[in-house]
Amino acid sequence: MTALQGIKPGALEGIRVIEVASLYTQYSGKMLAELGAEVILVEPPRGSVNRAVPPFIDQQPGLDNSLAYNYFNTSKQGITLDLSNPKGRDLFLRLAGKADLVLEGEKPGVMKGWGCGYEALSRIHPAIVMTSITGFGQTGPWAHYEAEDLVALATGGFLYLGGFPDAPPVGAYGNQAYLGAAMYGAVASLLALTNGEATGQGEYIDVSMQESMVMALENAVQFYDLEGKIKKRHAGEQRWAGTAVFECKDGYIYMMASGIGANKFWPLTLQWLIDEKMPGVERLMGEEWHREEYVITSEAKQIFAEIFSPWVKTQNKRYLFEEGQRRHIPMAAINSVADLLSSPQLAYRNFFIDMPHPATGRTLRMPGPPYQLSGTPWRSQGPAPRLGQHNAGIYGGIGITADELATLADEGVV
Amino acid sequence: MSKRKPLEGVRVTDFTWIGAGSYTTKILADAGADVIKIESSARIDSLRLGAPYKDGIKGVNRSGYFADRNSSKRSITIDMKHPEALRLVQRLIDKSDVIANNFTPGVMDRFGLGYEAVRKMKPDIIYLSMSMQGATGPQSSYLGYGSSMASVTGFQQLTGMPGREPAGTGTNYPDHVPNPCHAAFAVIAALRHRRRTGEGQRIDFAQTEPMVTLLGPTILDLTVNGHLQEARGNDHDRAAPYGAFRCRGNDRWIAICVMNDAQWSKLCRVLGHPAWMAESCWMTEAQRHADRVALSERLQQETVHRGAEDLMQALQAAGVPAGVVENTEDLIKRDPQLAHRGHWVPLDHAEMGPTLYNSPPYRFTNASVGLTRSAPLLGEHTGEVCRELLGMGQEEMNRLVAAGVFR
Numbered sequence: 001m002t003a004l005q006g007i008k009p010g011a012l013e014g015i016r017v018i019e020v021a022s023l024y025t026q027y028s029g030k031m032l033a034e035l036g037a038e039v040i041l042v043e044p045p046r047g048s049v050n051r052a053v054p055p056f057i058d059q060q061p062g063l064d065n066s067l068a069y070n071y072f073n074t075s076k077q078g079i080t081l082d083l084s085n086p087k088g089r090d091l092f093l094r095l096a097g098k099a100d101l102v103l104e105g106e107k108p109g110v111m112k113g114w115g116c117g118y119e120a121l122s123r124i125h126p127a128i129v130m131t132s133i134t135g136f137g138q139t140g141p142w143a144h145y146e147a148e149d150l151v152a153l154a155t156g157g158f159l160y161l162g163g164f165p166d167a168p169p170v171g172a173y174g175n176q177a178y179l180g181a182a183m184y185g186a187v188a189s190l191l192a193l194t195n196g197e198a199t200g201q202g203e204y205i206d207v208s209m210q211e212s213m214v215m216a217l218e219n220a221v222q223f224y225d226l227e228g229k230i231k232k233r234h235a236g237e238q239r240w241a242g243t244a245v246f247e248c249k250d251g252y253i254y255m256m257a258s259g260i261g262a263n264k265f266w267p268l269t270l271q272w273l274i275d276e277k278m279p280g281v282e283r284l285m286g287e288e289w290h291r292e293e294y295v296i297t298s299e300a301k302q303i304f305a306e307i308f309s310p311w312v313k314t315q316n317k318r319y320l321f322e323e324g325q326r327r328h329i330p331m332a333a334i335n336s337v338a339d340l341l342s343s344p345q346l347a348y349r350n351f352f353i354d355m356p357h358p359a360t361g362r363t364l365r366m367p368g369p370p371y372q373l374s375g376t377p378w379r380s381q382g383p384a385p386r387l388g389q390h391n392a393g394i395y396g397g398i399g400i401t402a403d404e405l406a407t408l409a410d411e412g413v414v
Numbered sequence: 415m416s417k418r419k420p421l422e423g424v425r426v427t428d429f430t431w432i433g434a435g436s437y438t439t440k441i442l443a444d445a446g447a448d449v450i451k452i453e454s455s456a457r458i459d460s461l462r463l464g465a466p467y468k469d470g471i472k473g474v475n476r477s478g479y480f481a482d483r484n485s486s487k488r489s490i491t492i493d494m495k496h497p498e499a500l501r502l503v504q505r506l507i508d509k510s511d512v513i514a515n516n517f518t519p520g521v522m523d524r525f526g527l528g529y530e531a532v533r534k535m536k537p538d539i540i541y542l543s544m545s546m547q548g549a550t551g552p553q554s555s556y557l558g559y560g561s562s563m564a565s566v567t568g569f570q571q572l573t574g575m576p577g578r579e580p581a582g583t584g585t586n587y588p589d590h591v592p593n594p595c596h597a598a599f600a601v602i603a604a605l606r607h608r609r610r611t612g613e614g615q616r617i618d619f620a621q622t623e624p625m626v627t628l629l630g631p632t633i634l635d636l637t638v639n640g641h642l643q644e645a646r647g648n649d650h651d652r653a654a655p656y657g658a659f660r661c662r663g664n665d666r667w668i669a670i671c672v673m674n675d676a677q678w679s680k681l682c683r684v685l686g687h688p689a690w691m692a693e694s695c696w697m698t699e700a701q702r703h704a705d706r707v708a709l710s711e712r713l714q715q716e717t718v719h720r721g722a723e724d725l726m727q728a729l730q731a732a733g734v735p736a737g738v739v740e741n742t743e744d745l746i747k748r749d750p751q752l753a754h755r756g757h758w759v760p761l762d763h764a765e766m767g768p769t770l771y772n773s774p775p776y777r778f779t780n781a782s783v784g785l786t787r788s789a790p791l792l793g794e795h796t797g798e799v800c801r802e803l804l805g806m807g808q809e810e811m812n813r814l815v816a817a818g819v820f821r
Contacts, residue, residue: 009611011603027628031596035603054651055635067638071630118779137777140754146735150648150656154669155737157745159658161584162573168658169667169739171648172583173572176591179628181775183595188776188783190602191445195420195781197609204779211757211775214745218585221758222478223466224742225770231742232665235574235581245570245579252580254565256558264460330558332565334580337636337643340568340626348551351623352633365637370624371600372548375615376607 010036011376015193016099018092019076020083021048023175024105024133024209026072027182028189032101033075034369034378040095040394041076042083045412047387057360063387064359070384071366074355078385079394080414087413089115094398096121100196101189102130108138118204129192129203133185137208147209152177156213161220163233170235172216180216181209240292241300242269245334246309250316252334255324257304258295266290268329273308280307341365355383388414417782419446424605427503427510428452428487429527431459433560433589434597434621435516435544436483441598442512443486444774445783450506450799451489453792456821462792468766474792475765481789485761485771490800491793493821500526502819504535505804511608512601516544516621518557529616538614540604544597548620558621560586563593567625572632574645581645588625596624652699654706655681658739659714661722667739668722670713670729675699680732684725685716723748746770761788796820 015037019029021044033039041048052061053068064070082088093116096102102121104111111117111132118130132138135147136155153159153171163170185207192203214221220231238244242257257269266289273281283303288294295301312320317333324331333339340346353368369378391414395405408414424447428439436451436459443449453459461480468476492499503525507513513532515522522528522543529541543549546558547566564570564582574581600617608614626633635641650656650671658667672678675698682691690712696702702709717725722738729736740749746758755777760768771785800806800814814820 009607011607031599035600053631055631055639055641057638059639067634068631071634136751137755140751142730142751145730145737146733148656148669148671148673148735150650150658150669150671151735151737154658154667154739155749155751157740157742158583158585159669159739160667160741163581163584164575164578167575168648168660170574170581171658172587173569173645174629174632176587176628180591180595183591183599184775187441187595187599187602188774188778190599190606191420191783192778192781194602194606195418197606198420198422199418201418201780203781206777206779208751208755208775210751211755211773212591214752214757215772215775216583216585216587216590217742217745218590219464219466219479219482220585220742221746221770221772222482224746226468226478226766227466227470229466231584233584235584236579245582247579252571254561254570256562325553325556328557330562332558332562334565334571335568336571337568337629337632340633341636345547345551345553345622346626349548349620349623351626352637362638364634366634367623367627367630370596370627371620372618373600373604373615374618375613376604 008375008377010379011373012037015101016040017101017103018042018095018099020102020104020106020111021050022105023050023178024181025103025185026050027179028103028131028133028186029076030072030074031183031186032189033381036376036379039076040390041073041078041385042081042092043078043387045080045082045414057357057362067364070357070364073384075381076385077390077394078388079391080388082413083114083116085413086115087408087411091395091398091400091413092116093120093124095394096128097125098398100129100193102128103133103185103189104130105133108132108134108143122202125202127196127200127202129189129196129205131185131189131192131205131207133181133207133209135209137211138206149175149177152181152209152213155210156216157220158213158216161217161231161233162235164235165233165237169233177209177213180212181207184212184215238301238304241289241295241304242266242308246312248312248315248317248320253312253317253320254332254334256330258292263290263292263295265329266295268327272324272327272329276311278307278311283307353380355380357383359386417780419782421445421447424448424512425510426450426512426514427506429513429515429517429522430544431516432461433586434593435514436461437590437594438544438597439487439514440483440485441594441774442601444785449487450795451484451487451790452503453489453491454493454821455491455792456493456495468769473765478769481763481766481769482771484789486786487790488795488799489790489793490796491820493819494525496817496819496821498814498817498819502814503527506799507532507536507539509803510536510539511605512540512542514542514544514601519543519545519549519554533614536614538608538612540601540608540614540617542597542601542617542619544593544619544621546621548623549618560589563588563621563625567622568629569625572629572643572645575647576645588621592624592628593621649706652703654699654702655709655713657710659710659717661717661720661725663721666722668717668725669737669739671735672702673735677734678702680734681729684728684732684734688716759785761785763788764791793820
């Protein structure tokens with residue numbers, strides 16, 4: 001293995017994960033795989049629902065064409081298996097017998113009904129960790145309810161906080177509920193594996209997507225608990241004077257001139273406005289502008305907007321971002337996706353990676369490492385698997401011969 | 415036998431403050447790590463001065479915003495500008511497995527606690543730094559909060575309504591889920607590597623990068639298809655109706671997600687088969703999606719006369735994904751599922767009394783994971799940590815107190 005010499009190890013090297021393909025688990029599996037775990041994605045013989053998620057390459061649906069599938073399943077090996085078939089169950093149990101972690105997102109009771117639940121797994125492999133991620137959790141009055149991303153944003157209280165006061169609540173973009181549950185599922189799984197390595201003990205973990213979104217409410221729950229106030233959506237309004245979205249010449253910026261406890265960025269902001277000789281800036285010079293109690297008033301917000309808005313509309317967002325930051329003000333450009341691709345910062349950090357797509361021969365440019373670990377770097381282990389791509393190798397590893405595999409395929413098990 | 419906590423025996427010297435950093439070390443603390451938060455009244459964690467406060471009365475030990483993010487931790491106060499501070503922190507690092515911060519790059523170096531310096535003190539340390547855009551690159555010195563990260567990453571622009579200014583989520587979202595989960599995951603992974611090899615390492619964590627990784631499919635739509643996605647309200651790629659619809663009452667809404675034609679039939683049935691829903695123009699998903707604006711308007715004329723809770727129950731009984739758009743009062747007082755899971759944990763706090771905390775959103779069967787104590791008062795554990803952990807005698811304590819180190 002000379003080619004591998006000098007390559008740093010993965011932090012999760014030696015951990016074997018079986019992921020029963022689902023929208024809930026796919027990002028968990030990716031996180032584990034890209035820090036070094038061996039992740040085997042188990043799909044039904046006709047492919048998982050994840051392959052039907054838009055957007056598609058050239059807008060053409062097809063087993064290999066979902067960009068979401070191709071992104072969230074990199075670095076995994078793929079096999080097919082019908083878990084609802086008794087022979088499929090037996091194969092699953094044999095695979096799980098050699099695994100450290102099973103990730104699944106079936107409805108509560110489904111895995112058990114197939115004979116693949118935690119009790120069955122732990123009987124043959126007491127140290128195994130099983131993580132189940134579902135909409136509302138395994139038990140309770142809503143356990144069997146139908147969940148969807150927006151339903152979890154809603155019942156988690158996150159949806160109520162988003163959007164404009166004069167319009168319906170608007171949810172977080174991009175399946176954040178599924179992804180949030182997946183992230184917590186990954187953290188919990190790693191905690192259980194840590195405990196298992198110390199004690200030899202197995203674990204069963206129950207993750208709720210609804211509850212994962214409750215974690216996103218910032219201080220809204222405490223506002224109700226401590227002060228009896230129900231926080232509402234407020235897009236389009238300044239949170240404090242100077243802390244808001246402002247329209248500029250070529251888009252929008254998000255500026256934080258004040259707020260969050262100590263009002264420490266106010267003097268720097270004021271100096272900028274003075275240096276730019278904004279008409280009316282003297283109206284911002286009173287000591288009351290240093291107090292949160294004042295900058296949260298409508299009067300303060302209105303005065304600030306009257307002075308700042310006409311000027312900021314004449315400036316472009318890149319200049320505002322760089323100049324604001326040069327002055328140590330938390331100024332941010334509201335970037336589009338296209339801006340990310342031209343970001344000098346992300347480019348410097350080699351953030352985007354080019355992933356081959358064997359089915360089309362194309363290259364897919366996608367996000368790479370979410371963190372940089374010096375000793376055990378994040379590493380892609382290759383493109384998302386094609387359907388059943390690793391059947392021969394994985395099943396061979398548990399003693400299934402090529403002939404047996406062919407028979408199983410004929411029977412529709414794999 | 416009491417259940418073991420997964421991170422029992424792990425100690426964190428915690429310089430994180432405000433948002434994502436504190437939420438990261440909360441995950442570790444709730445899982446059993448001994449997280450010792452280094453604070454100072456000379457440089458107060460601004461979340462301690464962030465609303466809301468118990469009974470609306472401001473005070474460094476009264477913020478609910480701070481409390482929820484700092485469960486299960488200990489707090490000591492050290493004035494890092496004091497000449498004796500570094501030596502003291504070094505003793506703590508010597509007993510720690512992880513050191514964490516979320517300052518802009520350079521601050522830890524000014525404390526004498528840059529990575530190389532800390533590695534000399536403790537070669538196997540895991541050093542987590544969570545700056546806004548990472549420790550390297552032309553914008554590494556930039557500063558920001560959760561909303562800044564949401565903006566820079568494209569997430570703010572994508573969350574909102576077409577044709578209006580970018581709305582965002584109304585919160586500092588990257589602080590609450592993406593960054594804490596990724597950072598905690600990386601630390602726990604690094605701890606595993608350390609157990610196996612004895613090696614520590616540096617984790618350079620840019621608080622923008624996890625959020626961008628979550629937008630992968632959207633980025634691929636541009637890099638592969640040349641298609642630039644924009645804000646689209648609650649619209650789904652293919653399914654309709656899919657959105658939030660007004661119900662009876664003051665600002666009451668229900669989320670309804672019809673994911674296939676069978677669910678459309680069920681929705682029609684639950685709503686009592688209104689004539690317009692039987693029209694052939696709504697038969698297929700493609701038709702409904704193409705005309706989704708008109709569809710949503712008509713559907714809302716049905717929901718607006720219904721109670722959100724009752725409609726949710728009726729739709730769920732029929733197998734249609736639906737949920738009340740819950741406000742915080744709903745979540746705490748009425749949601750039976752969160753109550754069943756014991757999500758809201760009341761913890762007694764020395765100054766605030768009993769207040770609610772978030773439990774982690776996962777339940778373990780064998781190990782013990784969950785809150786062990788309410789948030790610490792500012793410097794509550796200074797004496798305890800110095801005596802019991804650092805083995806400091808009373809004489810030395812008195813000298814350091816007199817010298818003003820523990821500010």
